[in-house]
Amino acid sequence: MSEREESSSAMVGALMLLVGGLIGAGVALLYAPQSGDKTRKDVARMAKKARRKTQNAMDAVEDFTEQVTDMAEAVGERASEILETGKDMAYSAKKGLLKAIQDGEHRLERERSRLSKMIG
Template sequence: MAQRESNRVMVGAMMLVVGGLLGAGVALLYAPQSGEKTRRDLNRYGKKLRRKGRDAVEAVEEFSEHVTDMAESVGERAADILERGKDMAYGAKKGLLKAIEEGESRLEKQRNRLMKMIG
């Protein structure tokens, strides 16, 4: 769930950056300068955009790997905790049953004593 939300945030951020760069490119097209200079500028911006895009993709992949590793670690810990909980519950159940049996045994002994006293 958290991974989906973080992916949405990253996609939104990337769309914002790409939209800004595209807007800058359109603004350059309408700027009052020569076509050759505009094409050169667009070429530079395109190269920058590709470089930033690669960097952004690498950052998203790295972030995704970290989130995946963290999720796996949390899952493993949860499984360990669950297993410990099962063991503890089994031990508590066993102890409780033993206490009940001892209580029944003591009650039976007391009942027998009372029966002897009463006659």
């Protein structure tokens, strides 16, 4: 699941929870033993409060999503830099190893030549 899908799934879950709470509160108010006028005012007040909370929650989710996206991009860039550095180091080590092998072969050949002159 991608980061966008996870963040949108989290946002949907939060909104569903909030909407469920609002519906439950609305039903409770409608069955409360008070006048219709007072109930309508309470419902209107709760709706305004819920709208503000929903907007705040959505803003927080958007901010969080943006921060996670920025962090993921930064981690990706850093990983690419580390990979390039590793490739460069491996190439340098390979060159050094090949040079050491070639130097060893030359020394071995010189010693072989020197020994064959001594022996025979």
